[in-house]
Amino acid sequence: MNGKMVIIEGLWWKYEDGEDWVLKGIDLEIGEGEVVGVIGPTGAGKTTLCLAITGLIPHAVTGKINGSVYVAGVDTKTVPLKEIVRRVGMLFQNPESQFVTMSVLDEVAFGLENFGYSCEEMWSRIQWALEVVGLSGYEDKHPLAFSSGQKQRLALASILALRPNVLVLDEPLSNLDGPSQEEVFSTIHDLNETLRMTTVIVDHNTEELVNLVDRLVLLNNGDILHIGAPQRFFQGMDSLAANNVWLPQVTELGYRLSESGLWKGELPVTQEAAQDMIRSLVAGKSQYAPTLSSPQLVAQPLQMSRDLAIEIRHLSYTYPDGTEALCDVNLVIGRGEYIALLGKNGSGKTTLAKHFLGLLRPTSGQVTVHGVDTSQVSTKELVSRVGYVFQNPDHQLFCTTIEEEVAYGLKNLGLSPDEIERRVHEALITVEIAHPLKFPVFSLGEAARQKITLASVLAMQPDILIVDEPSSCQDKRFLALLMRLLRNLNASGKNIILITHNMRLLTEDVERVVIIDEGRIVLDAPTRVALTEEELMKRAGLKPPQITQMAHGLADLGFPLHVSTVNEAFKWVCLACGEFFRKKTS
């Protein structure tokens, strides 16, 4: 094996019920102790590749295979699965779907029991694994009672206890908030530092991946398109952008500057490199840079409509199990506002939003929507005004075909068949769904299912649209479409309430940010002002966008701290340099 832990040779794979090859001649070698990041758009074949490395393909998943996969010296096609999983541990995207017991201790012990370890050995390995992931002392806790980050760390512990040679992580961070992502990343980083464990990690968060991996692999349409160390990898920007890859914001900024002719060097992949780039660009010119008071960058005060869309007075909500989710919340949202509800997992964002359409009734306090007290009317009366797009599409799809699904709410509203047909048609065009109306919903891919959930709510034409954590779907094309749609809807006078912990979705359209922490509103301010509150955001478990973090390191240059998008940062650098050249030539 010559120090190679994973060798993939000409791997082709087709699922039994699929028509196309999902993997098309993959060749990849991963060295011992190496950390490899796999990125690519939804449906690229990333999960399939993980299943192949783990041996679940072809042993547990049926289909047609060509080529070979060798892991820790064994051929995964010929060796029994049990022997392979002893060497390779896989962490799935959703930790909940891999929990098979009801306590932390039993969960970590499960794999060890399967391999017949003695009680003493099991106890020692369990203690070690829980120590590594920082969950010692929670042995009796139910896995589902943990926060998202803790769940993922428990799932990791249950694999680590088996002490595999190779760790395969399939999008372990997709549903986690900033701090939880950091928890998991730091655990993986420590594992690699201390145990030199070979790791394959699939993720969309390239901003974090570049700090962790030795090499990045771009997979699309079942084929490896690009491979290399992070610094070299991102130099091929055109190919990456064409493949809908989430790029680090700082790299995008470097690319924009390079395209405009301002930057001639290598594209930065880390915050520090980007700061160096900007420093070298504006060196000696910063006195010409626009300041915080420049009209192009000033934080405009909010002009709230006098008509109120939502008014919340002293709202508290306690779940039947005694969990106090909201505590004395006061909030006023004017008509036509575009706001973001921010906060870490479990902070109370969704609980608050569910009060807007009467899915939850206040334990105390009052919520009024367009002047109507939500506790005095039925949910049916509110849903024509307030639309709610759930986080997980599978929680919102319950009909057989696309047509039935989109028409479901319209029928409940009692609309005529002609009107229903018209609205279904319109909504599907808006979300760019071209499938036949009778196409089965559950056969659609993740991004298409998300689009259907969106269409089913848009068809009801609500005045207030709540979109709950859209970034749980990592498809870049879908998110771009969604953000464009939200902008257009807002421009036509609709209220948009975006619930998220993904700060990258804070585009220039979001006028106002409401940060919730442990059931209380800790900040309600214009977006630009909120982004300057670094400490408060950190306390609330939020991580500012990478470009904002970069800006904080350039405060001495007068770089505005409230920049949240690549576009804004690009504009500032151009203004600084442009002003310099203008003054110089004049």
Add this chain to the structure above:
Amino acid sequence: MTTCCACGDKPGLAALGKVTRIRSFLFYFSPDSPLQRINSLTKLVMVVFLGTVAFMIENIYASLLLLSLVCGGLLLARIPGVFLKKIVMAMSGLLLIAALSHAFFSQVPGRITLFTLPWGSYFTERTFLFILTFYSRFLTASFISLIFLCTTREADVIVAMRFLRLPYVVCFTSALILRLISTLIDGWWVLVEAQRARGMEFSGSLIERMKRLSELASPLLANMFINIKKVDLALQARGFTLQTAHRTCFRHLKWTIYDYILLAAISALFILVAVDRYVYGYFSVS
């Protein structure tokens, strides 16, 4: 109660230094519940024996006495009041409907026939006693099962079943099926909420409500099958196979004085009722 083999005591709680609520199949329950002092096998025996006794007794007074004992057990389980109230109300309501509908197709002999139904069934003064006994029996059996499901973890069930020398595959599959109960309940409420968010109202007559709720069955099953597929992969990824020759078990049953006392009491009651049923018949007189 079960212990982990290496540390010999209930792990974790001491380390936490505080009371942590434990999740059973259905709910979180308090670890300081007295029922925590008895092991899962004793609880399993209790479910089987008391359930059988409930159906062997025909005397209404004895039946109500057993029901009140079981209700005492429910209180000892220390299930959160809100959940307990909801589930007890739902069970009581459903069983009352079942008892009444059963009575409409019964022919219980009595001294006075109150009325005869077109399909030949009739109501006597003893029919009401019959309804009450039917109701009490099923309620007793349901409440015993509820105590078990609310105070036992699936890992403890496996330990109990393995103690009875049942094959591991049977034990694990049973536990996994039971685990699906909580998954199904959670999934059910999520779907109800999603439908309400699109204007569906779960009000109206009982039939209308049942019809609307039944429409949830298909997406619920579809989601369940997707989850089962995922769990299956996760199981295999951690070395689970149907060959369990070399499998070890981390937890073991721990016997305390409470188990012996309870087992002795339940067995004595079972024997007493069985002997009475076939020899004396005191409990058979309704």
